[in-house]
Amino acid sequence: MQIYNRLGYDFYRRHATEIAPSLIGKYLCRRLDDGTLVRAKITETECYFGEDDTACHAHKGKTDRTSTLYEDGGIAYVYLCYGIHSLLNVVTGERDFPEAVLIRGVEDINGPGKLTKALKIDRTFNRENLIDSQRLWIDDAPPVSYIKTPRIGIDYAEEKDRNILWRFVSQEK
């Protein structure tokens, strides 16, 4: 049985538009405080790319909250949505350019809020370094076929950004 290594800096330094589809089928890994290892196959992602993307949190520029997006690729961006849900993103690309991939779903868990609840991921994981963290990382796996759709929950964005096919969903059963 093949053992796959954790994804490293070379994977994360590419553009979010390229990384979002290639994350489908990879394994999101979480080491809980009690030592339990949870590995969940990623089934759904979205990418958010640059200040020109009106759906991206950084489209109005750099603030305290969005500063995470401007870091080097390979760290987590976790923020509180609707006062209830922590949403997990992976920061990608180069420093000073804001881009990230939202992890929207994993096997058997659909929904970005449910997945962070199941894996016990909260805002303390903001800026967690996925390349060397002992509690959150992503393991490599072979590519998987996927379909593309528009992104979800971004009605406030400009039409050009609402229509772009930046959501990626696994076709595997």
Next chain:
DNA sequence: AAAGTGATCATG
């Protein structure tokens, strides 16, 4: 269809 929930950001 609509509420629940609180950090964030722009306004005053």
Next chain:
DNA sequence: ATGATCACTTTG
């Protein structure tokens, strides 16, 4: 200090 706005989920 106040108010609007949410990259969601659940309930009816």
